[in-house]
């Protein structure tokens with residue numbers, strides 16, 4: 255198969271955000287070189303991302319460059335950005351598999367690549383099998399891990415869950431492993447829906463998950479006990495006004511994908527929807543927030 259390899263050199267602090275952008279543009283995989291150096295010897299991050307040729311990513315280059323420059327508005331300095339595009343025919347996925355191994359990402363959840371053999375080390379460990387067609391599909395990104403930790407703290411059993419921006423489906427599968435009931439998973443990207451379906455099929459316990467292509471919760475009439483969304487802050491801001499109607503009384507919202515510079519703005523925006531913040535967690539420069547609909551005793 256013909257691929258286009260888009261290589262972006264950026265700063266360490268912008269790495270995760272640029273990865274997020276590449277995923278949203280439809281990258282099928284990303285290889286991160288965190289040992290790269292610029293000509294002057296300063297440390298940089300080199301992200302090699304792979305796109306199917308038919309996606310004609312070359313037509314999106316100026317948009318991608320613009321989005322990277324816009325990260326400055328979110329308090330992230332992408333440094334001196336270099337962007338290169340070339341055609342490749344080799345099997346990048348062989349390369350990818352070298353970097354991706356089983357990892358216990360939270361107390362109870364372990365992510366295991368679909369091709370890797372794995373023996374449980376503890377009886378309370380839940381294994382999630384994933385085939386990372388997309389980089390966020392690895393389940394090991396800090397924003398995904400924060401969301402999974404919040405799911406562990408929140409799920410008691412049988413909750414109806416909505417997963418907004420499901421990507422590889424990892425959070426829906428995690429919610430199932432933790433005992434959730436019915437799950438509705440949505441993503442704006444058709445490829446993500448396909449990838450989520452495949453990953454759900456890899457995990458036989460993950461039954462009762464409906465997946466559909468949808469923009470946020472527009473046109474959705476389900477009410478949920480729990481809504482989880484790991485998406486970029488600007489997407490979270492669009493989602494917030496839809497939450498009060500879709501959450502049951504006492505229902506919870508888990509927001510992840512928040513860069514720490516945006517934490518206070520996000521808290522304010524959540525409070526404006528009449529939700530109450532009950533937990534804020536951080537991992538490096540990433541923040542997750544858990545909020546609920548009805549005030550217990552604040």
Ligand SMILES: C[S@@+](CC[C@H](N)C(=O)[O-])C[C@H]1O[C@@H](n2cnc3c(N)ncnc32)[C@H](O)[C@@H]1O
Nearest residue numbers: 390398419420421441442443446469470484485
């Ligand atoms: C950062 S990834 C998270 C994937 C996965 N939930 C995880 O935690 O690893 C964000 C996902 O949100 C999706 N997304 C972005 N904007 C969206 C929108 N307006 N409606 C639904 N999904 C959206 C993207 O396609 C992408 O799959």
